[in-house]
Each structure stands twice: as C-alpha cells, then as structure tokens.
Amino acid sequence: MQSPHYKKILLTGVNGQVGHALQQALAKQPALFGELVCLDRNKLDLSNPQAIRGAVQAIQPDLIINPAAYTAVDKAESEPDLAYAINAIAPGVLAEEAAKLGAKLIHFSTDYVYAGNKVGAYVENDATAPLSVYGKSKLAGEEAIRSVGLPSLIFRTSWVYGAYGKNFLHTILRLAKEREQLRIVADQVGAPTSSLCIAQAVLQVLARWDGERSGVYHLVNAGHTTWHGFATAIVDAYAQLQLTHHWQPLKALVANIEAITTADYPTPAVRPANSYLDCTKLSADFSVQLPDWREALMAEFQALPNQ
Numbered sequence: 001m002q003s004p005h006y007k008k009i010l011l012t013g014v015n016g017q018v019g020h021a022l023q024q025a026l027a028k029q030p031a032l033f034g035e036l037v038c039l040d041r042n043k044l045d046l047s048n049p050q051a052i053r054g055a056v057q058a059i060q061p062d063l064i065i066n067p068a069a070y071t072a073v074d075k076a077e078s079e080p081d082l083a084y085a086i087n088a089i090a091p092g093v094l095a096e097e098a099a100k101l102g103a104k105l106i107h108f109s110t111d112y113v114y115a116g117n118k119v120g121a122y123v124e125n126d127a128t129a130p131l132s133v134y135g136k137s138k139l140a141g142e143e144a145i146r147s148v149g150l151p152s153l154i155f156r157t158s159w160v161y162g163a164y165g166k167n168f169l170h171t172i173l174r175l176a177k178e179r180e181q182l183r184i185v186a187d188q189v190g191a192p193t194s195s196l197c198i199a200q201a202v203l204q205v206l207a208r209w210d211g212e213r214s215g216v217y218h219l220v221n222a223g224h225t226t227w228h229g230f231a232t233a234i235v236d237a238y239a240q241l242q243l244t245h246h247w248q249p250l251k252a253l254v255a256n257i258e259a260i261t262t263a264d265y266p267t268p269a270v271r272p273a274n275s276y277l278d279c280t281k282l283s284a285d286f287s288v289q290l291p292d293w294r295e296a297l298m299a300e301f302q303a304l305p306n307q
Ligand SMILES: NC(=O)c1ccc[n+]([C@@H]2O[C@H](COP(=O)([O-])OP(=O)(O)OC[C@H]3O[C@@H](n4cnc5c(N)ncnc54)[C@H](OP(=O)(O)O)[C@@H]3O)[C@@H](O)[C@H]2O)c1
Pocket: 013, 014, 015, 016, 017, 018, 019, 040, 041, 044, 045, 046, 047, 066, 067, 068, 069, 070, 071, 086, 108, 109, 110, 111, 138, 156, 157, 158, 159, 160, 161, 165, 166
C-alpha cells in the first residue's frame, strides 16, 4: 500500500467555516493522511502561546493547517490585543513549532490586507496596506510565518460564506424573511468565496505540494461582484428553489434590495473598496482553479438545511 502524503495533520478552528469544511473534505480523502487531529478553541486556545507550543510538541504533526482566526472585523477595532494574539502571534508560534519538527504549515489570510484602491484585480506581490486592525493583524501573521522560513502556504481568501457557519448568506436570508426592503452596500467589490470550494481547492493543493514552493497565494471563487450583487444573487437563488424545496417565502424580493454606498452604512472598521483577487498564481503553480462564485453559491444552496 502507498504511504499517505502526511502522517499526522493538526487542524485548528474546526468549528469555523473553513475549518469545518476542511474537516469534512479530509474525511473523504483518507489516502491523503494517516491521522487527523482536530482542535477547537476548548482544546487549544490560540491566544495562549505556551498552550500552542505544548499542543504541537505533544501531537507531533508533519502538517499543521490553521484556519482558526479572530474574524470579527468590526469588533477587532476595540479588541486589538486579542486580534493580534490570535491572528499575528499564534501563526508565528505555530510556524516556529512546526519548523522544530520539520513540519509544513498551511495558513489563511485575507483580502483585507490590501487598501482597495487598485484599479483591477490584486496580484500577490501588489503592495499591502491594510485599513483595519483585523487586516493589520492578519498581515502581521503572514509576516510572522515568513520570518520563520518553513515550507508554508498562505492562502488569502475573501468574503467567505457557506451553508455552514455564521456569514453573509445566512444574514441576508434572515433579513429577507423579516423585512420587505433591504439596503446593501454596492461600492465594495470582491469575490464571494464558498467554504466548500476553499476546502476542495486546499485538498487539491495538498495532494500536489512537495514543500518546494512556499508563499502567498490568492484563493477565491472566480468572478467578482459587490455586496449588493451578492445579496441579489442570494435572494434570486432562494426564490428559484423555494417552491420545489417547500421553503418559507421571503418578504424581500430582488427588486426591493436597494443599492447604497459605504458612506450610507458606517462601520467601526474601514473595508477596502476593491479587494478582487487574481488567482493566476494558484492555477499556474498547482493547476487548481475555483469555479465562478455564482456556481459555487448554487452548490452551497444545495447544502442548506430546511428553510
Ligand atoms: N470569514 C471571512 O469572510 C474571511 C474572509 C477572508 C479571509 N478569511 C480568513 O479565512 C480563515 C477562515 O475563516 P472562517 O471564515 O472559517 O472564520 P470563522 O468561521 O470565524 O472561524 C474562525 C474559527 O477560529 C476559532 N477561534 C477564534 N479564536 C480562537 C482562539 N482564541 N483559539 C482557538 N480558536 C479560535 C473560532 O472558534 P469558535 O468557533 O470557538 O469561535 C472559529 O472556529 C481565517 O484565517 C480568516 O481570517 C475569512
């Protein structure tokens, strides 16, 4: 029998969107690894560096996958120390401990490392200039991993959503059931990215990664839209499936989704106006391409629980 690519994988954040999707996807690929150790916040608090060192030394993985993060973008403005502990310090400690074992690291970062004033899609070597505490803390996490210099891949993704977890898809469906009128920001551009697609893409990369290549890769669904475009697509998809699935009707129709500006909807954290990410590098180095965001949205709809 062929030996697996990875003897023991340590996966963090298994109750989060990407961590959950990765756990499910890995369960369907038993040939890829020998053992999978899943840690949630109760088993490993990433704000505690000593706990991280102890866990990695006890588990002795040959691959660490770290989708756990402080993701409350607005709250991070008033909790910078906690955001930095989890998003900046913890990835560096994971990288140091992985390096001691000769292990590899997969980490996730964000489109919010960019300022958003570029015309067109961002490529990986464009200048970073995060506008928020969250974005700055995630960039500091990337830098901490880079400074350790182990075999590592950092996937910058964007606008993550899915049937599982707390996200924009569920917020829009809840609001569209409660209200006849929605007001959604139409001047921020990005790529809604399905957690299922992220997990599938990461597994494809893992099967092909020999550790030679390290660095940052954009990993988002193809195409781009605005939050208003995304909300419209969600309500439209629901309306298409509602009758056949016997789902509760929505109060808000597509025509009742008003396009507003960022200035009309002030938030504590400043978000980039354009965070559309070019994924050519991922495709060139690993032959991995994610589907268009509209196609991915329909696949996530198929996984939705009864509405
Ligand atoms: N969500 C987005 O729109 C988005 C966009 C761009 C990039 N990203 C990046 O993509 C990755 C995955 O994000 P996601 O959407 O899956 O996030 P998520 O759904 O918010 O999940 C984050 C996970 O991190 C865990 N966590 C938070 N603090 C922790 C701590 N102190 N110790 C241990 N675990 C802790 C959470 O645990 P609990 O379940 O206990 O809270 C949760 O399971 C992250 O690196 C994120 O920065 C996300």
